[in-house]
Amino acid sequence: xxxxxxxxxxxxxxxxxxxxxxxxxxxxxxxxxxxxxxxxxxxxxxxxxxxxxxxxxxxxxxxxxxxxxxxxxxxxxxxxxxxxxxxxxxxxxxxxxxxxxxxxxxxxxxxxxxxxxxxxxxxxxxxxxxxxxxxxxxxxxxxxxxxxxxxxxxxxxxxxxxxxxxxxxxxxxxxxxxxxxxxxxxxxxxxxxxxxxxxxxxxxxxxxxxxxxxxxxxxxxxxxxxxxxxxxxxxxxxxxxxxxxxx
Amino acid sequence: xxxxxxxxxxxxxxxxxxxxxxxxxxxxxxxxxxxxxxxxxxxxxxxxxxxxxxxxxxxxxxxxxxxxxxxxxxxxxxxxxxxxxxxxxxxxxxxxxxxxxxxxxxxxxxxxxxxxxxxxxxxxxxxxxxxxxxxxxxxxxxxxxxxxxxxxxxxxxxxxxxxxxxxxxxxxxxxxxxxxxxxxxxxxxxxxxxxxxxxxxxxxxxxxxxxxxxxxxxxxxxxxxxxxxxxxxxxxxxxxxxxxxxx
DNA sequence: CAGCCAGACTTACGTTGTAAGCGGGTGCTT
DNA sequence: AAGCACCCGCTTACAACGTAAGTCTGGCTG
Numbered sequence: 071x072x073x074x075x076x077x078x079x080x081x082x083x084x085x086x087x088x089x090x091x092x093x094x095x096x097x098x099x100x101x102x103x104x105x106x107x108x109x110x111x112x113x114x115x116x117x118x119x120x121x122x123x124x125x126x127x128x129x130x131x132x133x134x135x136x137x138x139x140x141x142x143x144x145x146x147x148x149x150x151x152x153x154x155x156x157x158x159x160x161x162x163x164x165x166x167x168x169x170x171x172x173x174x175x176x177x178x179x180x181x182x183x184x185x186x187x188x189x190x191x192x193x194x195x196x197x198x199x200x201x202x203x204x205x206x207x208x209x210x211x212x213x214x215x216x217x218x219x220x221x222x223x224x225x226x227x228x229x230x231x232x233x234x235x236x237x238x239x240x241x242x243x244x245x246x247x248x249x250x251x252x253x254x255x256x257x258x259x260x261x262x263x264x265x266x267x268x269x270x271x272x273x274x275x276x277x278x279x280x281x282x283x284x285x286x287x288x289x290x291x292x293x294x295x296x297x298x299x300x301x302x303x304x305x306x307x308x309x310x311x312x313x314x315x316x317x
Numbered sequence: 318x319x320x321x322x323x324x325x326x327x328x329x330x331x332x333x334x335x336x337x338x339x340x341x342x343x344x345x346x347x348x349x350x351x352x353x354x355x356x357x358x359x360x361x362x363x364x365x366x367x368x369x370x371x372x373x374x375x376x377x378x379x380x381x382x383x384x385x386x387x388x389x390x391x392x393x394x395x396x397x398x399x400x401x402x403x404x405x406x407x408x409x410x411x412x413x414x415x416x417x418x419x420x421x422x423x424x425x426x427x428x429x430x431x432x433x434x435x436x437x438x439x440x441x442x443x444x445x446x447x448x449x450x451x452x453x454x455x456x457x458x459x460x461x462x463x464x465x466x467x468x469x470x471x472x473x474x475x476x477x478x479x480x481x482x483x484x485x486x487x488x489x490x491x492x493x494x495x496x497x498x499x500x501x502x503x504x505x506x507x508x509x510x511x512x513x514x515x516x517x518x519x520x521x522x523x524x525x526x527x528x529x530x531x532x533x534x535x536x537x538x539x540x541x542x543x544x545x546x547x548x549x550x551x552x553x554x555x556x557x558x559x560x561x562x563x564x
Numbered sequence: 565c566a567g568c569c570a571g572a573c574t575t576a577c578g579t580t581g582t583a584a585g586c587g588g589g590t591g592c593t594t
Numbered sequence: 595a596a597g598c599a600c601c602c603g604c605t606t607a608c609a610a611c612g613t614a615a616g617t618c619t620g621g622c623t624g
Contacts, residue, residue: 094602117581129582130603138581190441193492199523200497201538212538213528220530230537234546242489245440250447276446281460283467290477291448291459299481310553341571364612376613377572385612 094126096134100148103141107188117141146192149185150207153177155214167222168308171232174215175240175304178205182244189248193241203237205244224315232311239307247296341373343381347395350388354435364388393439396432397454400424402461414469415555418479421462422487422551425452429491436495440488450484452491471562479558486554494543 102124106115117138121128135141154177156170182189182205192205206212212233219229278285349371353362364385368375382388401424403417429436429452439452453459459480466476525532 116579118579127604128580129605132582133602194437194441194496196496196499200541201535203493204496209523209525209528209531213531216530216534226534226537230534233538234542235550238489238493238546238550240489241493242485242487245492246450246485246488249441249443249451252443276456278456281456283463284456284460287463287473287477288448290473291480294447295481299485303482303485306553306557310557363610365610374573375611376574379613380571 094124094130094134096144097148099124099131099134099141100144103145104148104185104188107145107191108185111187112142112191115141142191142195145188146195147208149181149188149192150205150211153181153208153211155211155218167219167224168312170218170222171236171308172304174218175236178240179244179247179300182248183251186248186251189244193245203234203241205240206233206237228311228315231314235307235311239303243296243300243303247300250294250296341371341377341381343391344395346371346378346381346388347391350392351395351432351435354392354438355432358434359389359438362388389438389442392435393442394455396428396435396439397452397458400428400455400458402458402465414466414471415559417465417469418483418555419551421465422483425487426491426494426547429495430498433495433498436491440492450481450488452487453480453484475558475562478561482554482558486550490543490547490550494547497541497543 099120103115103120106120106123117128117131120141121131124131131141135144155174157173189205192207194204195207197204197207202209202212206215215233215236216229219232220226224232278288284291346367350362350367353367353370364375364378367388368378371378378388382391402421404420436452439454441451442454444451444454449456449459453462462480462483463476466479467473471479525535531538
């Protein structure tokens with residue numbers, strides 16, 4: 071606490087000798103933003119907080135980011151960019167499209183589970199083009215997805231149809247899984263009243279007396295089978311696509 | 318435009334003779350909030366704007382609404398409350414669970430299409446309980462859903478499983494459909510730069526030169542078949558449930 | 565008739581996103 | 595070596611937002 075009196079710069083904490091390269095970069099900012107979202111939720115990502123987390127003033131970010139909207143857009147782009155459509159060692163095309171889609175689905179799921187607080191952004195931000203459907207909202211991914219299927223015997227029409235089905239499937243299952251994994255975290259809803267019962271206050275434990283069936287089935291409803299549901303639904307989707315292809 | 322000079326209260330626009338009942342109510346506020354969201358998007362729903370739209374100061378809303386979070390929660394509750402699990406004239410239980418689920422799915426879809434700007438709220442707000450899955454996030458609905466299926470021959474386990482599958486299905490398909498119907502509307506992204514190309518600016522027309530397959534298939538990708546996709550996927554989900562029940 | 569209180573208004577504060585301009589170090593030019 | 599332009603972060607400032615706290619007013623109740 072006792073500052074040594076040798077301090078020469080009482081006001082400017084900034085070192086006089088700066089490394090020449092910029093201390094900031096778009097990638098660095100986006101990276102930190104993602105980490106902030108993961109840790110404290112999207113609403114905690116303010117320009118000032120992000121700046122502070124980088125040891126920098128809020129306004130400094132505007133050189134690399136075109137406002138908050140663009141920041142969020144960049145976060146989404148960065149996250150979606152981490153999806154690998156195919157595994158690193160190129161799989162044989164005759165591994166079949168089923169293996170291809172399996173791998174792809176699981177990589178998107180990995181992304182969702184690694185960033186459950188950010189996934190709603192990916193899911194609900196307006197895509198750049200109407201046919202860029204969440205969560206597959208990058209040209210690179212759509213291109214690779216369509217090519218991957220065409221290389222494995224899909225017609226154009228079949229590939230496009232598969233793209234549509236897959237988007238819906240991933241969006242529904244993963245968004246739900248993220249919501250469940252965020253329940254109970256710090257940034258779900260922090261303003262917890264203690265016992266204020268003036269307004270219909272539905273937090274704490276719900277009153278199930280009027281809903282006997284829900285009450286009776288609550289144990290089953292509470293069980294978390296999201297993983298198994300995902301696998302099962304994916305399997306069924308593939309079966310369904312198989313049927314449609316051969317018909 | 319010409320005010321008659323008989324105006325007696327030049328400063329207070331408020332009438333001296335007030336109707337005794339409150340001019341505001343929670344339902345009225347929520348109703349107006351929904352209308353505002355439908356018209357201009359969620360971000361346009363500010364306390365002040367909502368108050369102004371009701372001819373009232375922002376702070377007056379706080380008597381009926383516990384802050385903005387509670388307002389949004391109320392909006393979601395009101396919207397979800399408009400879902401009818403079964404048609405008005407009680408259908409025969411032997412109409413079969415398929416008809417039951419068909420009707421239910423289409424009523425949730427109606428809600429989504431009537432309020433495309435509000436549906437993301439329903440989809441992504443943290444539910445009160447982990448097993449209250451969006452978009453079926455009300456005890457009333459879950460209770461009616463489970464009962465409806467049990468009356469039509471489902472076991473407890475089957476009903477719970479159906480609830481899970483249905484949530485994912487509705488969430489994925491309807492959220493996607495809402496996103497598509499919101500693209501191009503005023504509240505998608507209004508800060509449209511004209512030609513500023515300093516930062517990677519991905520609005521306007523995307524550059525597809527590096528993505529030949531997407532470019533080639535753009536016509537097919539642009540076609541909107543959301544309605545048919547919904548029906549088809551619903552049909553397949555029902556078939557899949559049928560198989561699982563008989564096995 | 566006095567008092568009270570529900571219900572809307574007023575004021576005020578902290579936080580947010582962001583426009584506009586500043587400054588000082590770096591590295592290139594002459 | 596002197597100048598200069600520019601990159602890059604800082605400072606100041608403002609409008610809009612959510613909301614805490616207090617105020618006024620009219621109708622109802624004791």
